[in-house]
Amino acid sequence: MSSLSRHHASQFGLPSRRRRTSTIVDEGCSPDREILARTPTMDDPDGNFIDDGHRRDFSVQYGGEEASTSQEKRNSTSDSSIDGWSELYLDIMVRVLSELSVQDIASCARICQNWYKSTQHDLVWKNIFARDFKIDTRARRKNIQDDERFSTWKSEYKRLTYEVPLIQVQLIRDHRDEVLHVSFSHDGRMFSTCSKDGFVKCWDVTEFPYRRKFQSNMKSNFAWKYTQYSVFNSSDTLLLVSGVHFGPLSTSGELVVFSTQDDFSVQCKVRNKPYDIFGSWLNDDHLFSGNLHWVTGVDSCCSLWISKASQELESERVAVMRRAYKFLNVNGSSLRTLLVACPKDGPEDETLMIFSTGSQTYIPHQIGIKKLKKATIPFPGTTVHRTLREAMDEHDREMENAEAGQPPPIQYDTVDHVFELSAQIIGLCLSPDQRYLFANCRSWPQDVRITDPFVPPPISSQIEIRCYDLLTLKEAPHIYRAHRAFTPSEECFFIFVDVSEDFVASGAEDSKGYIWDRHHNITLSSLQHQSVVNSVAFCPADQETLVTVSDDYTIRVWFSRRKCQEMGMKYQGQKICGVDKSVQCAVDKADTELAGTVGESFHPCSDYP
Known part of the structure; x- marks a missing residue:
């Protein structure tokens, strides 16, 4: 560079070009480390990766202590210009990287040390997060950053991309017909x-691939029309199965344990x-x-009965079921989708009975809550004091x-709290800690x-998932939307929702299931x-x-990308390699399609810089 060029470079605060000093390469150093050693850094505008000790040795070699002192003075006077250039450089890199895909950013991180540092900047990942997840307001970004689980945007x-089961x-x-419900043991x-098809089936999840463990044909064994719902007890030793009796207008069902x-x-x-009490x-x-x-x-009366799950004949004078509560239904409504919750951090002596009603x-367009004191729940099993003649x-x-015109008064139980949704409720579920209630509604x-x-x-046609806090008895601000349904309001149908620690999932009538982040909506x-x-x-x-x-x-079964990588599965898009959709159904043998060993793998974690 000419003296005039150097003059203009110093005037605008730009580093001048100097002769590159020779670099001593260690024979034991790998080629990658040698390239990294020669990589320019933000702290060295000359492009020489030299520590202070080597810089002092070189200055003494080429001009003694006086040259070293003058070099240090020149470095100190140019610190402000170097810092300004570094800040400008970083700002440009953040703006450029924020426009790239994650795969392109991973490629940029392999170029040099400077670029790697730029790809690690949290502002880059904040911009990418807002772009890819459509966080278009500053308030939403602030809410995400203020969450106690938040560490960095990266x-x-x-x-949200690597640990989601997709x-x-x-x-x-x-199954030979529409599959209506699925539930896990605790x-x-x-x-x-x-x-x-009338079957209820249990599947073993201890080994992959999942295999059928038990099954029962409820059509032939109990003359059911179909099975619609099942749930395990808290110890996973019993399975409650709900079904519907035959008949085009039948509203009656049965429960079998x-x-x-x-x-x-x-x-x-x-x-x-x-039957839709479940x-x-x-x-x-x-x-x-x-x-x-x-x-x-x-108007009608809905009675809720408590039954023992194992009805062995201990004694002919010991009851195995008992009517516990009675509720008055008005305008053709009735109790549906019954749940029982013991919310975390709630009163230890209290249980909540939750149901949809109207x-x-x-x-059903309302959610009713009845608070039950555990000490006063009328369990069956007490000795029957009345004889048959007395009854x-x-x-x-x-x-x-x-x-004589004096009917006995009917004492109905009261509902302690009611949520009015002004919407048709098509599914209810509880969070893992049972503090929050999630409702699918239209x-x-x-x-x-x-x-x-x-x-x-x-x-x-737009389905909403609304959330309610069972401790404060208030609606939470999150509403989850994306899924749709098309069945008219006159017909009975259910789309079940489920919740984990971090995610919310639901079915839909648009042939898709959906997953949301529970905390960021x-x-x-x-x-x-x-x-x-379903x-x-x-x-x-x-x-x-x-x-x-599904009705198909x-x-x-869906795994996250991280879990697929841990199990050595290769996948393309949203399927592991080898999944075949042409296999015919079989009733007596579970046909499963597993991962093959061909195809290219894509693991986002390995592409994160």
Whole structure:
């Protein structure tokens, strides 16, 4: 560079070009380390990777101590210009890198040390996070950054792309009709599926691929129309299965409890009406069922019964079931989707009974909560003091009073709290700690007026997942949207939702399942099926495993990218290599399609700089 060029360079604060000093290469140094040693850094504008000791030795060699002192003075006077250049350089790199894909950023990180440092800057990942997950407001970015789980934008981006179960690893075709529900055991070692083919099936999750462990044909064994719902008790020793009786207009169903410890033997069978109460565990040994009878033309009474799960004949004078609660239903409504919760950090002596109900129409549009004191729950099993003659005499007296125009007063239980959704409720579930309630619903038009309880208002095709805090009894601010449904409000249908520690998942009628981040309200992925996705379930022991079931007769298992890499699976897109969709279903043998060894693998974690 000429003296004039050097003059202009110093005037504008730019480093002048100097002769490169020779670099001594260690013979034991690898080629990569040699290149890294020659890489320019932000702290050395000359491009020489020389520490202070070597710089002092060179200065003494070429001019003694005086030359070393003058060199240090020149370095100190140019610090401000170098810092300004570094800041400008970093700002430009952040702007450029923020426009690239993650794969391109990974390539940039391998170029040199300066570029690697730039790719690690958290502002780069903040911009990429906002771009890829469509975080378009400063308030939402601040809420994410203020979350107690937040560490860096890069780690958060990696979690939401690498630890989400969105890779299909197994396709099971074992049901011959629409699969309606799936649920995991609490220890994550089994899951069960229910279908319109009348079967309930249990699957072993201890080894991959997952294999069928138990099954029962409820059509032939109990004359059911189909199985619709199942849930394990807290110790995972029993499985409650809910089904529907035959008949085009039948609203009656049954609950059957199976043992998972032996050969799937039946422990008890209980009537359940209406069938969409589904049934629920009160504790490890007792369950809730329902019974419905009409009081007037549009009002009815729903009785909830507590039954022992194992109805062995201990004594003919010991009851195995007992009517516990009675609720008045108005305008054609009834109790549906019964759940029992013991919220974390809630009162230890209190249990919450949760159900969907209504007051304006027969379509469920409210969530009712009844607080139960554990000490006063009327469990069955107390000695029956009345003889049969005494019971018949009491019945005769009630009939005589009714004929004389003095019907006995009916004492109904009260509901402690009601959430009004102004929407049709199509699914309920609890968070793992049972503090939060999540509701799948389809909204009514705003300010709608209902004049006929048997003519419900139209409902939106957009499904919403709303969240409610069971301790404060208030609605949480998060609403999860992306999935859709098309069934009219006059028809009964359910789209089940499930929640893990960090994720929310739901089925939909647009042939997809959906996953959201629970804390940031971000839609993470859609899971493709060939028809309506009725139910989803996270593995409680590993939220990076998800199972979905659909009207396309299939059960699909999904792993995260991280889990696929740990298990040595190669995948392309959202499927591992080797998954075949042409396998025919088989009733007596589970056909599973597993990963092959061909195809290219793509692991995002290895591409993170």
